[in-house]
Amino acid sequence: MSTISNHMLEIKNLQASVQGKPILKGINLTINAGEVHAIMGPNGSGKSSLASVLAGKEDYEITGGSVLFEGRDLLELSPEDRAREGVFMAFQYPVEIPGVSNINFLKTALNEIRNYKGLPEIAAKDFMQMTKEMQTLVEFDAKLARRNLNEGFSGGEKKRNEIFQLAMLDPKLAILDETDSGLDIDALRIVAKGVNRLRSKNNAFVMITHYQRLLDYIIPDFVHVLADGRIIRSGEKELALELEERGYDWLLKETAPELIAKTK
Amino acid sequence: MQTDSEILDDITNREYEFGFVTQIETEYAPKGLNTDTVRFISAKKEEPQWLLDWRLKALTDFENKDKNPDWQNFPMPKIDYQGISYYAAPTNTPKYQSLDEVDPELLRTFEKLGIPLSERKALAGVAVDVVFDSVSVTTTFKHQLEEVGVIFCSISEAVKNHPDLVQKYLGSVVPAGDNLFSSLNSAVFSDGSFVYIPPGVRCPMELSTYFRINAENTGQFERTLIIADEGSYVSYLEGCTAPRRDENQLHAAVVELIAMKDAEIKYSTVQNWYPGDKDGKGGIFNFVTKRGACRGANSKISWTQVETGAAITWKYPSVLLIGDNSIGEFYSVAITKNKQIADTGTKMYHLGANTRSRIISKGISAGEGQNSYRGLVHVGNKAHKARNFTQCDSLLIGDRCGAHTFPYIDSKNPSAIIEHEATTSKIGENQIFYLNARGIDTEKAVALIVNGYAREVLNQLPMEFAIEAQKLLALTLEGSVG
Numbered sequence: 001m002s003t004i005s006n007h008m009l010e011i012k013n014l015q016a017s018v019q020g021k022p023i024l025k026g027i028n029l030t031i032n033a034g035e036v037h038a039i040m041g042p043n044g045s046g047k048s049s050l051a052s053v054l055a056g057k058e059d060y061e062i063t064g065g066s067v068l069f070e071g072r073d074l075l076e077l078s079p080e081d082r083a084r085e086g087v088f089m090a091f092q093y094p095v096e097i098p099g100v101s102n103i104n105f106l107k108t109a110l111n112e113i114r115n116y117k118g119l120p121e122i123a124a125k126d127f128m129q130m131t132k133e134m135q136t137l138v139e140f141d142a143k144l145a146r147r148n149l150n151e152g153f154s155g156g157e158k159k160r161n162e163i164f165q166l167a168m169l170d171p172k173l174a175i176l177d178e179t180d181s182g183l184d185i186d187a188l189r190i191v192a193k194g195v196n197r198l199r200s201k202n203n204a205f206v207m208i209t210h211y212q213r214l215l216d217y218i219i220p221d222f223v224h225v226l227a228d229g230r231i232i233r234s235g236e237k238e239l240a241l242e243l244e245e246r247g248y249d250w251l252l253k254e255t256a257p258e259l260i261a262k263t264k
Numbered sequence: 265m266q267t268d269s270e271i272l273d274d275i276t277n278r279e280y281e282f283g284f285v286t287q288i289e290t291e292y293a294p295k296g297l298n299t300d301t302v303r304f305i306s307a308k309k310e311e312p313q314w315l316l317d318w319r320l321k322a323l324t325d326f327e328n329k330d331k332n333p334d335w336q337n338f339p340m341p342k343i344d345y346q347g348i349s350y351y352a353a354p355t356n357t358p359k360y361q362s363l364d365e366v367d368p369e370l371l372r373t374f375e376k377l378g379i380p381l382s383e384r385k386a387l388a389g390v391a392v393d394v395v396f397d398s399v400s401v402t403t404t405f406k407h408q409l410e411e412v413g414v415i416f417c418s419i420s421e422a423v424k425n426h427p428d429l430v431q432k433y434l435g436s437v438v439p440a441g442d443n444l445f446s447s448l449n450s451a452v453f454s455d456g457s458f459v460y461i462p463p464g465v466r467c468p469m470e471l472s473t474y475f476r477i478n479a480e481n482t483g484q485f486e487r488t489l490i491i492a493d494e495g496s497y498v499s500y501l502e503g504c505t506a507p508r509r510d511e512n513q514l515h516a517a518v519v520e521l522i523a524m525k526d527a528e529i530k531y532s533t534v535q536n537w538y539p540g541d542k543d544g545k546g547g548i549f550n551f552v553t554k555r556g557a558c559r560g561a562n563s564k565i566s567w568t569q570v571e572t573g574a575a576i577t578w579k580y581p582s583v584l585l586i587g588d589n590s591i592g593e594f595y596s597v598a599i600t601k602n603k604q605i606a607d608t609g610t611k612m613y614h615l616g617a618n619t620r621s622r623i624i625s626k627g628i629s630a631g632e633g634q635n636s637y638r639g640l641v642h643v644g645n646k647a648h649k650a651r652n653f654t655q656c657d658s659l660l661i662g663d664r665c666g667a668h669t670f671p672y673i674d675s676k677n678p679s680a681i682i683e684h685e686a687t688t689s690k691i692g693e694n695q696i697f698y699l700n701a702r703g704i705d706t707e708k709a710v711a712l713i714v715n716g717y718a719r720e721v722l723n724q725l726p727m728e729f730a731i732e733a734q735k736l737l738a739l740t741l742e743g744s745v746g
Binding site: 055056057058078079080082083084088089091094095097098099100104105108109110112113116148149165169 | 692693694695697698699700701702703704705706708712713715716717718719720
């Protein structure tokens, strides 16, 4: 059923629900390599749900539509295979895994991905070298890298660890789910700097955010506004500035007036 | 995509990998428990009169204690003591002088179990004593050990060659009459390992005993006695497996450790007896009494156990902290799945001044498994400034299992400091999804999480066995969430 396409990600009329309640009601979105997309929207609009559905979280039932990743049906893949194909989600709330060292975890993850691609395990020396380089690139504290996975990390440290993992696993498509929330301005700058350094013509980023603030540091190519499970407006970076100034209401009034009472 | 419960079903249905039976000609004692049985075993072993008398006395103890222990957190199964054969041994020479004489079928069995007996292939730096049903089959690296004065042999040999040591220490830490199962063991024990480390000697290699139950309708009643003389050190490890059978089999061992002044004993167990099938049919009843005595000042005894097998585990490796400044440690990981039951923990008796103990217990329950930690910290009135730290964590996988904690503290000295921490957690779907989202499948994810959880205990194991234990944990929970 898949048509040959040059797009990295093609979401068509995607619908999903949780426990019978529709959350995504027909999302259409196309992303190409080299692009950065921002997805904004009021609370409860389905932004994080979209990220979870793309990453393969079980709680969501797909009720319609399709998602192609490099021409493959993404929704058919298990969460681990999605990751191995090159989809990465930076979690809004990264979990703690006591007793498992960050480094050991990353090595396991990296080797699982390599194994999937038919590559041999990474040599210990190369892995250490890469760890060092990426720590520097995204300004991640070596002490944190050696600690157990997010165990006892502050909120900001956890978010920065996500970016470190992103750097190590080098995905094609990175989805950053409210990575800016809970970050102070210094941490935000560091995270943004890291992402900017990782941007390339071969990868793409989806940044899910509630605030324009992050977009001052990571300039998106496209901005989409999500409301009630649909993209109600797409534009370029100016759209984000306009939202910052005027809020969401005017847009809702223009595009979906029936939602105003709902989202307030 | 697998749901949580499907994953759990998977684990639960995982087959026990060491469940095969070795076809070997076996000599049995007639079924039943009476003075004739005891005389039969003692005669087989060509034992001195004092030991036969000691056994007979223990049998009387057993018969006088017709009541099962009733305090544990599971109904004690009815055991037909008259339906068991108390001695089963491969026919021909019960003890081989060299590996060339060992029945090739036995050698193959141990190869299959991952215990190569040929010294060329043996694990580097580990001497192994192998107990097959009721007898010790062989002991490796004996001569290298003898050169430094270390005695490592089967207890039957020790009775013959070092009777003074055996007579002096046997039953000195766990008296025959200590409990029902120790009485039974004392009456009918058939083999086990004996270790003596002379003063000032650091045992140059890990010592290890591998126990295998093979025969049907038997039990295994082994006896281990380890004596570390002044200023010596030894690290000892035991492992065990058994075939898959529909009937329960009884394993009632007694282990006694004695550490003199400035001596240290590190005792590690990786227990993988047949656990029974997913409906709880069959499996080993693992009723074991393990106790160490820190007799001298500054001595140390450390128990580490990884308990993954057995239908029921009932065991409380304990330390009597008699010498001043002596140290007792207990590190435990116990996994129960399907219908397995573990009631395990430790007792630390602080009798000397400045004695210290540390207890780290990690329970993991999956399926319908029930896991209880039971611990006692006793501080006597002369144990000035005794210190204990206990941490007791429970991890639950799924919603049909149980974790229970029974900590007892009994302090008669006001200068003692006793700390107890406990946590209970569930492997969260969120943790698994997080690892999935990094390319790690659920099985590996669960293995990572469980190994992380058990890290503190696994770190205590000798290196060669830590890796084995990690694999075993992963295998045990294969398909579950860890």
